[in-house]
Amino acid sequence: MVLEFTEAGIYCPAADIHIDPWRPVPRALITHGHSDHARPGHGAYLSTSGSAPVIRHRLGDIRLQTIEYGEERRIGGARISFHPAGHVPGSAQIRVEVGGEVWVVSGDYKTVDDGLSTPFEPVRCHTFISESTFGLPIYSWTPQDVLARELNTWWAETAASGRHAVLGVYALGKAQRILRLLDPSNGPILTHGAVEATTAVLRAQGLDLPETIQITPETDLKSLSGAMVLAPPSALGSAWMRRLGPVSTGFASGWMRLRGVRRRRAADRGFVVSDHADWDGLNSAIAATGAERVYVTHGYTAQFSRWLAEQGYQAGIVETEFGGESLDAEDSETEGATP
């Protein structure tokens, strides 16, 4: 086997290295900076140069080397390279070739170009390890231009009624993607500290993002009327929000596709947007790899692998500790909103 599934995570015996491991290991390849993929405690890390600043920001003083997309490195008996996954800026799929057999670990991915992350590139392989966070045909995302219009209309209407619009988004990836869609002529853009910190890291590595104002105890909220406020989902409804005064609230997540979830969150608006692939995205990505065998790691694994088997793939489920997308944690580190 090119890759094995162990207690510590996905392991390549030929290179003696793990990919996104969840237990401390000597050497780890990291697909991207979300906390269920980049964990503390490993001896040495290798990631793309685009992911490195966020990983360093989150994990502190670690031994981290970087690699560029498409650059090949020999580690032991394996040839290893990183390829764009389109999930968040710097995120990668990892290609591992041993004795001519190619496996690809997708990490998390999406096939839509978000205008910020390097777009997903299919990589030909024999075996593809895929997520299936949204692996049911009920999930289909709003096109980016429609989403931008919905967001800006909501913001403009909310501002016109003398309130702030507060949007629950992940600090890494989703927040910056939304920032690029916002029309700053509607008013000022304010941020929660968690969102601002990650945004500052990405800005420093050269991403072009509109101006934001971090909310601090000193911020004069009265003088900043009709603002868009970006905050982690967990901040909505918390004590932190009270000082904003009258607001309209929204969530930006793939789960907002479901009316039941929208209603349970009791937000005024739900925007259907995810940094994971939707049903069509998963299927087209898998088809483009040309893989014969597909392992499904997290999400609707049972349903999705059965579907893939019916489509003629050798499909299997791998139990991992990856979280997918959750509304209940600041980052994607706990299990999703599905039962």
Added chain:
Amino acid sequence: MKRFAALFAALDQTTSTKAKTAALAAYFADAPEADRLWCIALLSGRRPRRMITTTKLREWAAERAGIPLWLFEACYPVVGDLSETIALVLPEPTRETDLPLATWIARLRALDKAEEETRKSAILDAWDSLAPTERFVFNKLLTGGWRMGVSQKLMTRALAQATGIDEAELTHRLMGDWTPDTATWASLIEVPDPTADLSRPYPFYLAYQIDAEPETLGPVTDWLAERKWDGIRGQLILRGGEHWLWSRGEELITDRFPELAQLRDFLPPGTVMDGEVLAWDSAAATPLSFAQLQPRIGRKTVPKKLLTEAPVILMAYDLLEWGGTDWRARPLSERRAQLEAALADLPDDLPLRVSPRVAARDWPGLAKARAQSRDLGAEGLMLKRRAAPYLAGRKKGDWWKWKVDPLTINAVMIYAQAGSGRRATLYTDFTFAVWDGNQLVPFTKAYSGLTDAEFNEITRWVRKNTTDRFGPVRAVRPEHVFEIAFEGIQKSTRHKSGVALRFPRMARWRRDKPLAEANTLDDLKAMLARYG
């Protein structure tokens, strides 16, 4: 349909009552007349009959989506709503149309007699020409499961705002046996003819459960106390030589209780009474249990055997119309005196009684009477202010339910199932068991009574402590004890435990109780012997 779907979206996007009322009022002001009427009909429970089975809808939706049926079925519990699941799996529409709501409903009803192929092509065609929210609304019309998060009360308030007509008056106008086929906007809302529909009931006055000590209500002499009977609320209308019986859910149930027909011969036309339909043991002069009334509720025609086994009476407690005049504005004391006088000289074997007054000199005296309720087949007391008019709908202040405390038992949670709709992503439906020796015997389900935070917590726990799965049901490790509250207990052959509970719910999560201290099957049997 676009206008109606936009109304639905506006109602769905807000939790503010004010915003919902405004959205509805705007709709009533500018939507086409036929659509407005249908909107009122749908929001007051007058939905078109279901034309197509949900089995067919599932098949056609899966086929159009290009997915196997099992995959559609796997999506359904995740979404928790069939109409929404269909709307979500279908591909984007290829055409655009904007027909009025009423036209769509007419098209659906025209399918009633059609061949299956015709039905199928009509439905697929509709799906293909409707935008996602319109599709969802259309599917709701198809499946008949219509709820828009808007109560009839809120709808009536919006209608009052849009028309300038008094809300209580509108509530009355919207009651009764009309449909959008028989009514027009003018005849229903603007200039109703009171003689046009002799069967039209008055809106029921509904009481709240008392939330403070009864002493806070003032002098006991201001109040009239009666038993709170455990039957079905009914309004009996005698007009023009005919009679009608309406349930609280505004359903005509006249034919289910044929014994009441003879009352036409003893009371004058122009009489309307509010009361409780009870299965009655005339020898003992006490009500039979609700379980004995139950078979009579579901049946449209009543076999003779059932008529003798479970004869009913109307236990009348209010007079709403007398001599053809609306008496609702008069004080209760006056209505009640007239009711008692009108019924005083009637033969004893008529299926009609006046609900007796429960007399007491002071509040402690009434509390003592209340404590006897369960033994008399009642649920507690009703307290009604003597000076009060008969109001429309649920209003605080003049009518109070003073129920006896529920029965309770401590039970162990053994199965869990996800809820539906708003609760589709939470485990909310639980099965509970009591001890029989060292076995746990399931005896009831319950799905309400916990806070959202508690449901969230138990959901996380269920995910980590599942021991087995049977379809959507998960067996969980017996660990948590809950106090189950319920209103009554009956013998049941359908349940393994031999009992069935009325209105079971979770009163408390007993984190303090170790597993071994949950109640036993013998405890349940003792309750059955005493209260069953």
